[in-house]
Amino acid sequence: MTQVLIVEDDPVSSRVFERTARDLGGEPTTAATYDRGLELATTGSFDLIVIDRMLPGGDGVDAIAKLRLAGSNALILVVSALGRSANKIEGLEKGADDYLAKPFDPEELRARMQSLMRRVTIQTSDNDLIAFGDLEIRRKARTVHFGIDHVPVTPKEFDLLCFFAINADATVTRMQLLENVWNLHFDPQTNVVDVHVGRLRRKLEEASGRSYIQTSRGAGYMFLPQIAVSA
Structure with missing residues (x-):
């Protein structure tokens, strides 16, 4: 309950x-x-x-x-x-x-x-682990690891990463992120999405030495775990 x-x-x-x-x-x-x-x-x-x-x-x-x-x-x-x-x-x-x-x-x-x-x-469902090679996301514990190293993320960054993970390799628009991560159905005309994406991208890069999140100019972002390149 x-x-x-x-x-x-x-x-x-x-x-x-x-x-x-x-x-x-x-x-x-x-x-x-x-x-x-x-x-x-x-x-x-x-x-x-x-x-x-x-x-x-x-x-x-x-x-x-x-x-x-x-x-x-x-x-x-x-x-x-x-x-x-x-x-x-x-x-x-x-x-x-x-x-x-x-x-x-x-x-x-x-x-x-x-x-x-x-x-x-x-x-809290049994579908706990999302993994892309050494990158592991555990939904129950709301934790992120790269190999044995813990990647410290905020609750909002965790929600953002989960949404990217279930939409891996697809372009995700800012509006999709506002609706699904912030539950906003309008554009607040701020850079709140870009700031959070930037922070998450830096944390993943610092932990792994790879770039997982790519900017798709004019469209949004792409989470590309299978072809992550050196940061």
Whole structure:
């Protein structure tokens, strides 16, 4: 059962989140303040966190940044009245996996939570190992190794690498990455994709001495594990 942490001070919204989590087969736990939410998130084992921004005690996206720095791999959905593009980009750049503006359509909330919970299921399925020669990606542990060496990647970089891996040798557009890795269905007109791809590419090159990710000018990127060239 997917463990869902809900950090929301509005009781009406909190009940909607709880009901939706249960309808989707999840087990919700609730908190109404920034401090309590951060405490539960750091001491508990949650697969999905649904969090507001304007919480008593602090901004939810600051809690996300702290969780990511602490190594949390939980998937995170921000649901906030701060719904401008700049707010969404800030949340995503600090480590959120999706961002939904209030007021929201309950069916859209359900679709967003279902999508994230499906990703949890995929990550914990028996199809654990993706390997290309010495490059190994383990979905359960969310780790990357080249030979015996660990390649340290952030949660977002891991999701990015998994999407590249299942689409190996094919051109992947920026829009595909926004939709499938950031769950964004619009172009935020920032370089968030390029920055994350660049960081991931450098980490893989430093670990292996090879270039796995190639830029396809005007189209996007290609992950070419079988013909990786010297960096």
